[in-house]
Amino acid sequence: MCLGIPGEIIEISQERPDLAKVAVSGVKRTINIGLLSDDPPTPGEWILIHVGFALSKIDEKEAAAALEFLESIGKAYEDELAALRDSRID
Amino acid sequence: MRFVDEFRDADKARALSAKITSLCEPGRQYKFMEVCGGHTHTIYKHGLEDYLPENINLVHGPGCPVCVIPMGRVDDAIHIARRPDVLMTSFGDMMRVPGSGGNFFDSNAEGTNIRMVYSPLDSLKIARQNPDLRVVFMAIGFETTAPSTAMTVLRAAQEGLRNFSIFCNHVTIVPAIKAILDSPDLRLDGFIGPGHVSTVIGCRPYEFIARDYGKPVVVAGFEPLDILQSIYLLMKQLARGRSEVENQYTRVVPWNGNEVALRAIGQVMELRPYFEWRGLGFISHSAMKVRDAYADFDAERIFEVPGVRVADPKACQCGEVLKGVLKPWECKVFGTACTPETPIGTCMVSPEGACAAYYNFGRFTRSRVREASQHEHA
Numbered sequence: 001m002c003l004g005i006p007g008e009i010i011e012i013s014q015e016r017p018d019l020a021k022v023a024v025s026g027v028k029r030t031i032n033i034g035l036l037s038d039d040p041p042t043p044g045e046w047i048l049i050h051v052g053f054a055l056s057k058i059d060e061k062e063a064a065a066a067l068e069f070l071e072s073i074g075k076a077y078e079d080e081l082a083a084l085r086d087s088r089i090d
Numbered sequence: 091m092r093f094v095d096e097f098r099d100a101d102k103a104r105a106l107s108a109k110i111t112s113l114c115e116p117g118r119q120y121k122f123m124e125v126c127g128g129h130t131h132t133i134y135k136h137g138l139e140d141y142l143p144e145n146i147n148l149v150h151g152p153g154c155p156v157c158v159i160p161m162g163r164v165d166d167a168i169h170i171a172r173r174p175d176v177l178m179t180s181f182g183d184m185m186r187v188p189g190s191g192g193n194f195f196d197s198n199a200e201g202t203n204i205r206m207v208y209s210p211l212d213s214l215k216i217a218r219q220n221p222d223l224r225v226v227f228m229a230i231g232f233e234t235t236a237p238s239t240a241m242t243v244l245r246a247a248q249e250g251l252r253n254f255s256i257f258c259n260h261v262t263i264v265p266a267i268k269a270i271l272d273s274p275d276l277r278l279d280g281f282i283g284p285g286h287v288s289t290v291i292g293c294r295p296y297e298f299i300a301r302d303y304g305k306p307v308v309v310a311g312f313e314p315l316d317i318l319q320s321i322y323l324l325m326k327q328l329a330r331g332r333s334e335v336e337n338q339y340t341r342v343v344p345w346n347g348n349e350v351a352l353r354a355i356g357q358v359m360e361l362r363p364y365f366e367w368r369g370l371g372f373i374s375h376s377a378m379k380v381r382d383a384y385a386d387f388d389a390e391r392i393f394e395v396p397g398v399r400v401a402d403p404k405a406c407q408c409g410e411v412l413k414g415v416l417k418p419w420e421c422k423v424f425g426t427a428c429t430p431e432t433p434i435g436t437c438m439v440s441p442e443g444a445c446a447a448y449y450n451f452g453r454f455t456r457s458r459v460r461e462a463s464q465h466e467h468a
Contacts, residue, residue, distance in 0.1 A: 003128075004234070004286050032211060035237055035351045048289070048342065051181070051231075052209025053238040055348060056289045062341050069312050072135055074450075076441030079182055083208035088215060 003070060003080050004048040004055065006063035007031065009041050019089070022049065025067065025081060030089045052089050098136075098314055106318040107141040113325040120146045121277065122324055123414050125267060126284035127154035127442030128312050134451040136314040142321065149276070149414030152266045152370060153284050155231040156183045156440035157412060160368040161400035163259055164189030167228050170257060170393045171202040177220060178204040178257075179213040180228040186439050190400045204228075210242035210256070217246070217254035226389045229256040233290040236260040236378065237351035240358040243380070243387050257389040258380050261365065263287050264295045265376035271303050275415045280324040282317065283309035285339050292347025293335050300333040311339040358384050368436055369402060369409025408435035411444055418448040425449060 007022035018034035020041070033041060033054045041047050046063040047054035058066070070077040114120070124130055130150045133139065139148060152158055164187055171178040171194075178194075185194045185206060194204045207213050210227050217225035229239040239256055246254045263284060270276065283296055288309045296307045306327040310320035320338045327334060337343055358381060365377030380388035389395075402408065405423045410416035418424055418437065428434040430446050437443035441450075 004289075031209075032238075032241065034241055035348060035354070037350050048286075050234050050286070051238045052211050053241065055234065055237070055286070055351065056342055056344075058342055065313055069132070073131060073441060080208075083182055083206065087208035087212050089209055089211040090215065 003073070003077065004050050004066065005070065005080065005084070006058060006066045007047055007049050007054075008063070009033075009043050009045050009047065011043055012040075020054070022047070024049065024084060027081060027085055029084055029087055032089065052087060102315055103141055103318055106315065106322050110146070110318070110322050110325050111143045113322075113329045114143055114145055115329075118145065120279045120325070120328070121149055122146070122280050122282055122321060123149050123151045123270070123278050124282040124310075124317070125151035125153040125263065126282075126287065127157070127440065127444070127447070128285065129282055129310060129317060130444050131442060131447045132312055132314055132317055134447045138314055138317055141318060146321070146325075148282075149278070150411065150418075150444040151270065151281075151414055152367065152412040153232070153263060153287070154412075154437070154440050154442045154444070155235070155261065156187055157408065157436040157443045158261060158266075158367045158370065159184070159187055159230060159259055159436065160366045161188065161190050161402065162366065162398055164193070165191065165400060166395045166397060167257055168194070168197045168202065169396055170226055170389055171197060171204050173224075173393065175222075175224050176203070176226055176393075177216065177223045178202070178226045178228060179207045179216060180204055181208075181230065182206045183440050184228055184230055186433065187436055188433065188439075210239050211245070214242055214246055214251070214254055217251055218249075221253060224253050224255070224392075226393075227254070227256045228259070230259045232261055232263050232284075232287050233351075233355070234286045236359065237290060237348070237354050240354040243358045243384055244354065246387055247384065252386075255387045255389040255392050256380065258359065258378060260359065260378040261367070262361070262376055262378065263291075265373050266367065266370065267296075267299065269370060269373045269376075270413055271299065271305070273413060275413060278305060278414075279328060280306040280308070280333075282320050282324070283307045283335070285309065285311055285343065288337075288339070288343045288347065290348050290351045293337050293343065293345050294347075296335045300335050304333045306333045306336070308336045308338050309343055311342065357381075366399065367412075369412045371409075403434055406435035408437045408445075411435075411437050418445040421445070
Protein backbone atom coordinates (compact mmCIF):
# COMPACT_ATOMS: atom_id res chain seq x y z
CA MET A 1 0.00 0.00 0.00
CA CYS A 2 2.91 2.28 0.68
CA LEU A 3 4.67 1.04 -2.45
CA GLY A 4 4.97 3.44 -5.35
CA ILE A 5 4.45 1.43 -8.53
CA PRO A 6 5.72 2.71 -11.89
CA GLY A 7 3.25 2.71 -14.77
CA GLU A 8 3.27 3.90 -18.36
CA ILE A 9 0.39 6.07 -19.54
CA ILE A 10 -1.47 4.37 -22.40
CA GLU A 11 -4.32 6.79 -22.90
CA ILE A 12 -6.19 9.57 -21.13
CA SER A 13 -9.95 9.17 -20.77
CA GLN A 14 -11.91 11.44 -23.13
CA GLU A 15 -14.86 11.92 -20.77
CA ARG A 16 -12.88 12.05 -17.54
CA PRO A 17 -9.51 13.73 -18.09
CA ASP A 18 -8.54 12.88 -14.48
CA LEU A 19 -8.51 9.18 -15.39
CA ALA A 20 -5.91 7.35 -17.48
CA LYS A 21 -5.27 3.82 -18.62
CA VAL A 22 -1.79 2.70 -17.57
CA ALA A 23 0.34 -0.41 -18.05
CA VAL A 24 2.02 -1.81 -14.93
CA SER A 25 4.10 -4.98 -15.29
CA GLY A 26 1.84 -6.13 -18.13
CA VAL A 27 -1.39 -5.27 -16.26
CA LYS A 28 -3.53 -2.55 -17.82
CA ARG A 29 -5.74 -0.65 -15.40
CA THR A 30 -7.40 2.71 -14.96
CA ILE A 31 -5.89 5.06 -12.42
CA ASN A 32 -6.54 8.65 -11.33
CA ILE A 33 -4.13 11.36 -12.50
CA GLY A 34 -5.92 14.26 -10.80
CA LEU A 35 -3.01 14.92 -8.43
CA LEU A 36 -0.84 15.78 -11.43
CA SER A 37 -3.28 18.38 -12.78
CA ASP A 38 -0.59 21.10 -12.60
CA ASP A 39 1.42 19.19 -15.21
CA PRO A 40 -0.71 16.35 -16.63
CA PRO A 41 1.10 13.33 -18.04
CA THR A 42 0.64 12.32 -21.68
CA PRO A 43 0.64 8.85 -23.31
CA GLY A 44 4.11 7.33 -23.26
CA GLU A 45 5.12 9.11 -20.06
CA TRP A 46 5.84 7.24 -16.82
CA ILE A 47 4.31 7.89 -13.45
CA LEU A 48 4.63 6.56 -9.90
CA ILE A 49 1.28 5.23 -8.66
CA HIS A 50 0.18 5.03 -5.02
CA VAL A 51 -3.12 3.27 -4.23
CA GLY A 52 -4.66 4.14 -7.59
CA PHE A 53 -3.40 7.72 -7.87
CA ALA A 54 -0.40 9.00 -9.83
CA LEU A 55 1.72 11.02 -7.40
CA SER A 56 4.67 11.99 -9.57
CA LYS A 57 6.03 11.82 -13.09
CA ILE A 58 9.24 9.86 -13.51
CA ASP A 59 11.50 9.01 -16.43
CA GLU A 60 11.89 5.57 -17.96
CA LYS A 61 15.18 4.99 -16.19
CA GLU A 62 13.66 5.65 -12.78
CA ALA A 63 10.69 3.45 -13.71
CA ALA A 64 13.03 0.53 -14.50
CA ALA A 65 14.89 0.99 -11.21
CA ALA A 66 11.65 1.27 -9.21
CA LEU A 67 10.28 -1.86 -10.86
CA GLU A 68 13.41 -3.83 -10.07
CA PHE A 69 13.25 -2.64 -6.46
CA LEU A 70 9.64 -3.82 -6.22
CA GLU A 71 10.40 -7.18 -7.79
CA SER A 72 13.13 -7.66 -5.18
CA ILE A 73 10.55 -7.24 -2.43
CA GLY A 74 8.80 -10.39 -3.61
CA LYS A 75 5.50 -11.21 -1.97
CA ALA A 76 4.54 -7.69 -0.96
CA TYR A 77 4.77 -6.56 -4.58
CA GLU A 78 2.95 -9.65 -5.83
CA ASP A 79 0.14 -8.87 -3.39
CA GLU A 80 0.06 -5.26 -4.53
CA LEU A 81 -0.09 -6.32 -8.20
CA ALA A 82 -2.84 -8.85 -7.41
CA ALA A 83 -4.79 -6.07 -5.70
CA LEU A 84 -4.22 -3.80 -8.70
CA ARG A 85 -5.45 -6.57 -11.03
CA ASP A 86 -8.71 -6.68 -9.03
CA SER A 87 -9.02 -2.90 -9.10
CA ARG A 88 -11.81 -1.39 -11.21
CA ILE A 89 -11.48 2.34 -10.77
CA ASP A 90 -13.92 4.48 -12.74
CA MET B 91 18.43 -3.82 -16.91
CA ARG B 92 21.05 -1.46 -18.28
CA PHE B 93 19.15 1.35 -16.59
CA VAL B 94 19.26 -0.25 -13.21
CA ASP B 95 22.99 -1.00 -13.25
CA GLU B 96 23.61 2.71 -12.97
CA PHE B 97 22.08 2.69 -9.46
CA ARG B 98 23.74 -0.55 -8.36
CA ASP B 99 27.28 -0.47 -9.71
CA ALA B 100 29.48 -2.27 -7.15
CA ASP B 101 32.55 -0.16 -8.03
CA LYS B 102 30.59 3.01 -7.42
CA ALA B 103 29.36 1.57 -4.12
CA ARG B 104 32.93 0.81 -3.02
CA ALA B 105 34.09 4.27 -4.11
CA LEU B 106 31.31 5.88 -2.06
CA SER B 107 32.14 3.61 0.86
CA ALA B 108 35.78 4.79 0.75
CA LYS B 109 34.70 8.44 0.62
CA ILE B 110 32.38 7.89 3.61
CA THR B 111 35.17 6.20 5.58
CA SER B 112 37.56 9.03 4.83
CA LEU B 113 35.14 11.51 6.44
CA CYS B 114 34.89 9.62 9.75
CA GLU B 115 36.49 11.40 12.67
CA PRO B 116 38.62 8.89 14.60
CA GLY B 117 36.85 7.68 17.73
CA ARG B 118 33.51 9.23 16.86
CA GLN B 119 30.37 7.12 16.61
CA TYR B 120 27.75 8.12 14.04
CA LYS B 121 24.09 7.20 14.15
CA PHE B 122 21.73 7.95 11.25
CA MET B 123 18.04 7.15 11.16
CA GLU B 124 16.39 6.00 7.95
CA VAL B 125 12.83 7.15 8.54
CA CYS B 126 11.15 5.15 5.78
CA GLY B 127 10.44 1.41 5.77
CA GLY B 128 11.32 1.25 2.06
CA HIS B 129 14.86 2.37 2.89
CA THR B 130 15.10 -0.25 5.64
CA HIS B 131 14.22 -2.81 3.02
CA THR B 132 16.98 -1.68 0.62
CA ILE B 133 19.54 -1.60 3.44
CA TYR B 134 18.81 -5.19 4.49
CA LYS B 135 18.29 -6.56 1.00
CA HIS B 136 21.63 -5.26 -0.27
CA GLY B 137 23.54 -5.59 2.97
CA LEU B 138 24.48 -1.92 2.84
CA GLU B 139 25.71 -1.90 6.44
CA ASP B 140 28.59 -4.04 5.24
CA TYR B 141 29.72 -1.14 3.03
CA LEU B 142 29.94 1.19 6.01
CA PRO B 143 32.71 1.55 8.56
CA GLU B 144 31.90 0.05 11.95
CA ASN B 145 31.45 3.42 13.63
CA ILE B 146 28.48 4.32 11.39
CA ASN B 147 25.23 2.85 12.60
CA LEU B 148 21.90 2.92 10.79
CA VAL B 149 18.79 2.82 12.93
CA HIS B 150 15.28 2.31 11.68
CA GLY B 151 12.58 4.88 12.12
CA PRO B 152 8.79 4.97 12.45
CA GLY B 153 8.04 5.28 8.71
CA CYS B 154 5.85 2.22 8.31
CA PRO B 155 2.20 3.34 8.43
CA VAL B 156 0.83 -0.10 9.22
CA CYS B 157 3.30 -0.53 12.08
CA VAL B 158 2.20 2.56 13.95
CA ILE B 159 -1.58 1.94 14.05
CA PRO B 160 -2.42 1.27 17.71
CA MET B 161 -4.52 -1.68 18.81
CA GLY B 162 -7.36 0.54 19.97
CA ARG B 163 -7.93 1.84 16.43
CA VAL B 164 -8.05 -1.73 15.03
CA ASP B 165 -10.62 -2.53 17.72
CA ASP B 166 -12.62 0.60 16.81
CA ALA B 167 -12.63 -0.39 13.13
CA ILE B 168 -13.85 -3.89 13.99
CA HIS B 169 -16.52 -2.35 16.21
CA ILE B 170 -17.83 -0.35 13.22
CA ALA B 171 -17.56 -3.38 10.92
CA ARG B 172 -19.71 -5.46 13.29
CA ARG B 173 -22.80 -3.46 12.38
CA PRO B 174 -24.89 -5.59 10.03
CA ASP B 175 -25.36 -2.75 7.55
CA VAL B 176 -21.62 -2.00 7.26
CA LEU B 177 -19.21 -3.22 4.61
CA MET B 178 -15.69 -2.14 5.50
CA THR B 179 -12.85 -1.89 2.99
CA SER B 180 -9.15 -1.92 3.76
CA PHE B 181 -5.73 -2.11 2.13
CA GLY B 182 -4.39 -5.68 2.22
CA ASP B 183 -1.46 -4.66 4.49
CA MET B 184 -3.88 -3.74 7.24
CA MET B 185 -5.74 -7.06 7.33
CA ARG B 186 -3.26 -8.86 9.58
CA VAL B 187 -2.57 -6.03 12.04
CA PRO B 188 -3.57 -7.37 15.44
CA GLY B 189 -6.19 -5.68 17.59
CA SER B 190 -6.81 -6.80 21.14
CA GLY B 191 -9.26 -9.49 20.00
CA GLY B 192 -7.65 -10.45 16.71
CA ASN B 193 -7.16 -8.92 13.26
CA PHE B 194 -9.55 -8.18 10.37
CA PHE B 195 -9.37 -11.78 9.10
CA ASP B 196 -10.28 -13.10 12.54
CA SER B 197 -13.13 -10.62 12.65
CA ASN B 198 -14.42 -11.79 9.26
CA ALA B 199 -14.39 -15.36 10.53
CA GLU B 200 -16.80 -14.12 13.17
CA GLY B 201 -19.11 -12.58 10.61
CA THR B 202 -17.93 -9.08 9.66
CA ASN B 203 -17.52 -8.09 6.02
CA ILE B 204 -14.10 -6.43 5.70
CA ARG B 205 -12.96 -6.49 2.09
CA MET B 206 -9.51 -5.83 0.69
CA VAL B 207 -9.23 -3.08 -1.90
CA TYR B 208 -6.33 -1.65 -3.88
CA SER B 209 -7.50 1.95 -3.83
CA PRO B 210 -10.00 4.11 -1.92
CA LEU B 211 -11.60 4.62 -5.35
CA ASP B 212 -12.40 0.89 -5.42
CA SER B 213 -14.15 1.43 -2.12
CA LEU B 214 -16.17 4.25 -3.66
CA LYS B 215 -17.22 1.95 -6.48
CA ILE B 216 -18.34 -0.71 -3.98
CA ALA B 217 -20.45 1.98 -2.27
CA ARG B 218 -22.12 2.89 -5.57
CA GLN B 219 -22.83 -0.78 -6.29
CA ASN B 220 -24.25 -1.46 -2.80
CA PRO B 221 -26.66 1.38 -2.02
CA ASP B 222 -28.24 -0.63 0.81
CA LEU B 223 -24.94 -0.97 2.68
CA ARG B 224 -22.85 1.64 4.42
CA VAL B 225 -19.34 1.36 3.04
CA VAL B 226 -16.53 2.48 5.35
CA PHE B 227 -12.97 2.81 4.07
CA MET B 228 -10.24 2.13 6.66
CA ALA B 229 -7.99 5.04 5.74
CA ILE B 230 -4.37 4.64 6.83
CA GLY B 231 -0.97 5.90 5.80
CA PHE B 232 1.32 8.90 5.79
CA GLU B 233 1.17 11.71 3.25
CA THR B 234 1.68 9.19 0.43
CA THR B 235 -1.86 7.87 0.78
CA ALA B 236 -3.65 10.81 2.46
CA PRO B 237 -4.12 12.72 -0.84
CA SER B 238 -5.79 9.66 -2.38
CA THR B 239 -8.23 9.44 0.52
CA ALA B 240 -8.90 13.18 0.30
CA MET B 241 -9.52 13.05 -3.46
CA THR B 242 -11.89 10.11 -2.93
CA VAL B 243 -13.91 12.03 -0.32
CA LEU B 244 -14.08 15.02 -2.69
CA ARG B 245 -15.34 12.72 -5.43
CA ALA B 246 -17.93 11.14 -3.11
CA ALA B 247 -19.15 14.62 -2.15
CA GLN B 248 -19.33 15.65 -5.80
CA GLU B 249 -21.40 12.56 -6.62
CA GLY B 250 -23.61 13.09 -3.58
CA LEU B 251 -22.95 9.54 -2.34
CA ARG B 252 -24.71 9.01 0.97
CA ASN B 253 -23.41 5.59 1.95
CA PHE B 254 -19.65 6.14 1.85
CA SER B 255 -17.41 7.25 4.70
CA ILE B 256 -13.82 6.93 5.87
CA PHE B 257 -12.43 5.85 9.22
CA CYS B 258 -9.54 8.27 9.20
CA ASN B 259 -6.21 7.09 10.64
CA HIS B 260 -3.88 9.16 8.51
CA VAL B 261 -0.70 10.13 10.30
CA THR B 262 1.90 12.73 9.50
CA ILE B 263 5.60 12.00 9.62
CA VAL B 264 7.15 15.24 10.86
CA PRO B 265 5.73 15.21 14.44
CA ALA B 266 6.95 11.62 14.83
CA ILE B 267 10.47 12.68 13.85
CA LYS B 268 10.22 15.54 16.33
CA ALA B 269 9.09 13.14 19.08
CA ILE B 270 12.15 10.98 18.38
CA LEU B 271 14.43 14.03 18.46
CA ASP B 272 12.93 15.05 21.81
CA SER B 273 13.23 11.55 23.26
CA PRO B 274 16.16 11.09 25.63
CA ASP B 275 16.62 7.45 24.53
CA LEU B 276 18.45 8.11 21.34
CA ARG B 277 21.19 10.42 20.12
CA LEU B 278 21.11 10.77 16.35
CA ASP B 279 23.56 12.51 14.04
CA GLY B 280 21.26 12.90 11.06
CA PHE B 281 18.38 11.57 9.02
CA ILE B 282 17.96 9.76 5.73
CA GLY B 283 14.69 11.46 4.79
CA PRO B 284 11.74 9.51 3.36
CA GLY B 285 11.42 9.37 -0.43
CA HIS B 286 7.78 8.87 -1.33
CA VAL B 287 6.31 10.95 1.50
CA SER B 288 8.52 13.79 0.30
CA THR B 289 7.05 13.66 -3.22
CA VAL B 290 3.93 15.04 -1.49
CA ILE B 291 5.26 17.24 1.33
CA GLY B 292 8.52 18.27 -0.34
CA CYS B 293 11.70 19.03 1.64
CA ARG B 294 10.73 22.20 3.51
CA PRO B 295 8.95 20.47 6.45
CA TYR B 296 12.32 18.99 7.51
CA GLU B 297 14.00 22.39 7.81
CA PHE B 298 13.31 22.60 11.56
CA ILE B 299 15.46 19.49 12.10
CA ALA B 300 18.46 21.24 10.60
CA ARG B 301 17.65 24.65 12.07
CA ASP B 302 16.42 23.84 15.59
CA TYR B 303 18.18 20.55 16.29
CA GLY B 304 21.32 21.07 14.23
CA LYS B 305 20.99 17.71 12.46
CA PRO B 306 21.43 17.22 8.71
CA VAL B 307 18.68 15.62 6.63
CA VAL B 308 19.12 14.09 3.19
CA VAL B 309 15.96 12.99 1.34
CA ALA B 310 16.96 9.78 -0.41
CA GLY B 311 15.91 7.46 -3.23
CA PHE B 312 15.44 3.72 -2.82
CA GLU B 313 18.37 2.31 -4.77
CA PRO B 314 21.46 1.07 -2.91
CA LEU B 315 23.62 3.83 -4.39
CA ASP B 316 21.00 6.44 -3.46
CA ILE B 317 21.32 5.43 0.17
CA LEU B 318 25.11 5.28 0.17
CA GLN B 319 25.26 8.65 -1.53
CA SER B 320 22.87 10.10 1.04
CA ILE B 321 25.08 8.82 3.86
CA TYR B 322 28.05 10.41 2.12
CA LEU B 323 26.15 13.73 1.92
CA LEU B 324 25.27 13.48 5.63
CA MET B 325 28.90 12.78 6.53
CA LYS B 326 30.08 15.67 4.37
CA GLN B 327 27.74 18.06 6.17
CA LEU B 328 28.91 16.82 9.57
CA ALA B 329 32.57 17.09 8.56
CA ARG B 330 31.98 20.72 7.55
CA GLY B 331 29.96 21.48 10.66
CA ARG B 332 26.82 22.14 8.62
CA SER B 333 23.23 21.05 9.14
CA GLU B 334 20.97 21.49 6.15
CA VAL B 335 18.21 19.73 4.27
CA GLU B 336 19.45 18.24 1.01
CA ASN B 337 17.52 16.45 -1.70
CA GLN B 338 19.37 13.46 -3.13
CA TYR B 339 16.19 12.16 -4.82
CA THR B 340 15.63 15.11 -7.17
CA ARG B 341 14.63 12.77 -9.98
CA VAL B 342 11.33 12.17 -8.16
CA VAL B 343 11.03 14.64 -5.24
CA PRO B 344 10.32 18.31 -6.00
CA TRP B 345 11.55 20.71 -3.28
CA ASN B 346 8.03 22.03 -2.72
CA GLY B 347 6.27 18.66 -3.00
CA ASN B 348 2.99 18.14 -4.84
CA GLU B 349 0.90 21.24 -4.26
CA VAL B 350 -2.31 19.74 -5.69
CA ALA B 351 -2.00 16.82 -3.25
CA LEU B 352 -1.33 19.14 -0.30
CA ARG B 353 -4.37 21.26 -1.21
CA ALA B 354 -6.59 18.16 -1.39
CA ILE B 355 -5.44 17.00 2.06
CA GLY B 356 -5.96 20.49 3.49
CA GLN B 357 -9.44 20.77 2.02
CA VAL B 358 -10.73 17.51 3.51
CA MET B 359 -8.62 16.98 6.65
CA GLU B 360 -7.18 18.87 9.57
CA LEU B 361 -4.76 17.97 12.35
CA ARG B 362 -6.02 16.19 15.45
CA PRO B 363 -4.82 17.63 18.76
CA TYR B 364 -3.11 14.31 19.46
CA PHE B 365 -3.06 10.71 18.27
CA GLU B 366 -1.70 7.48 19.67
CA TRP B 367 1.06 5.70 17.78
CA ARG B 368 1.69 2.06 18.50
CA GLY B 369 4.79 1.82 20.62
CA LEU B 370 5.41 5.57 20.66
CA GLY B 371 2.40 6.69 22.69
CA PHE B 372 0.48 9.94 22.17
CA ILE B 373 2.06 12.51 19.86
CA SER B 374 0.63 16.03 19.48
CA HIS B 375 -0.70 17.09 16.08
CA SER B 376 0.53 13.87 14.52
CA ALA B 377 -2.57 12.66 12.70
CA MET B 378 -5.47 13.91 10.63
CA LYS B 379 -9.22 13.90 11.03
CA VAL B 380 -12.04 14.83 8.68
CA ARG B 381 -13.00 18.52 8.62
CA ASP B 382 -16.49 19.57 9.72
CA ALA B 383 -17.39 20.45 6.13
CA TYR B 384 -17.10 16.74 5.24
CA ALA B 385 -18.62 15.35 8.46
CA ASP B 386 -21.08 13.28 6.37
CA PHE B 387 -18.12 11.20 5.22
CA ASP B 388 -16.56 10.72 8.64
CA ALA B 389 -17.18 7.24 10.08
CA GLU B 390 -16.06 8.45 13.51
CA ARG B 391 -19.04 10.83 13.62
CA ILE B 392 -21.53 8.56 11.86
CA PHE B 393 -20.94 5.54 14.08
CA GLU B 394 -20.29 5.24 17.74
CA VAL B 395 -16.63 4.38 18.23
CA PRO B 396 -15.53 3.11 21.65
CA GLY B 397 -12.10 4.78 21.44
CA VAL B 398 -10.65 2.62 24.19
CA ARG B 399 -6.91 2.69 24.55
CA VAL B 400 -5.41 -0.80 24.54
CA ALA B 401 -1.89 -1.40 25.82
CA ASP B 402 0.57 -3.11 23.47
CA PRO B 403 1.39 -6.75 24.27
CA LYS B 404 4.03 -6.82 27.01
CA ALA B 405 6.43 -9.11 25.19
CA CYS B 406 6.47 -6.93 22.10
CA GLN B 407 9.11 -4.21 21.80
CA CYS B 408 7.88 -2.59 18.58
CA GLY B 409 8.00 0.81 20.27
CA GLU B 410 11.73 0.53 20.83
CA VAL B 411 12.23 -0.75 17.29
CA LEU B 412 10.14 2.10 15.84
CA LYS B 413 12.18 4.64 17.77
CA GLY B 414 15.42 3.05 16.65
CA VAL B 415 16.43 2.23 20.23
CA LEU B 416 16.46 -1.52 19.55
CA LYS B 417 17.46 -3.43 16.43
CA PRO B 418 14.77 -5.92 15.35
CA TRP B 419 16.79 -8.94 16.48
CA GLU B 420 17.27 -7.44 19.92
CA CYS B 421 13.54 -7.80 20.68
CA LYS B 422 12.82 -10.67 23.06
CA VAL B 423 10.26 -12.36 20.80
CA PHE B 424 11.89 -11.69 17.40
CA GLY B 425 11.95 -14.81 15.23
CA THR B 426 10.66 -17.02 18.03
CA ALA B 427 7.16 -16.12 19.22
CA CYS B 428 6.92 -13.32 16.64
CA THR B 429 7.36 -14.22 12.95
CA PRO B 430 5.70 -12.94 9.74
CA GLU B 431 3.35 -15.95 9.90
CA THR B 432 2.30 -15.28 13.50
CA PRO B 433 3.16 -11.64 14.18
CA ILE B 434 2.77 -10.27 17.69
CA GLY B 435 3.97 -6.80 16.83
CA THR B 436 3.16 -4.65 13.83
CA CYS B 437 6.81 -4.33 12.74
CA MET B 438 6.57 -8.00 11.78
CA VAL B 439 3.22 -7.63 9.96
CA SER B 440 4.02 -5.20 7.21
CA PRO B 441 6.69 -6.11 4.65
CA GLU B 442 8.02 -2.60 5.26
CA GLY B 443 8.28 -3.17 8.98
CA ALA B 444 11.89 -3.36 10.15
CA CYS B 445 11.38 -6.77 11.77
CA ALA B 446 9.77 -8.37 8.71
CA ALA B 447 12.45 -6.94 6.42
CA TYR B 448 15.15 -8.22 8.75
CA TYR B 449 13.51 -11.63 9.17
CA ASN B 450 13.01 -12.09 5.42
CA PHE B 451 16.60 -11.34 4.56
CA GLY B 452 18.07 -13.15 7.54
CA ARG B 453 20.90 -10.70 7.88
CA PHE B 454 22.61 -12.41 10.76
CA THR B 455 26.11 -11.66 9.65
CA ARG B 456 29.01 -12.49 11.91
CA SER B 457 29.40 -8.92 13.05
CA ARG B 458 25.77 -8.66 13.98
CA VAL B 459 25.71 -11.88 15.95
CA ARG B 460 28.74 -10.56 17.84
CA GLU B 461 26.89 -7.30 18.47
CA ALA B 462 23.82 -9.24 19.62
CA SER B 463 25.76 -11.29 22.13
CA GLN B 464 27.47 -8.14 23.47
CA HIS B 465 24.04 -6.57 23.90
CA GLU B 466 22.82 -9.64 25.75
CA HIS B 467 25.73 -9.51 28.17
CA ALA B 468 25.66 -5.76 28.62
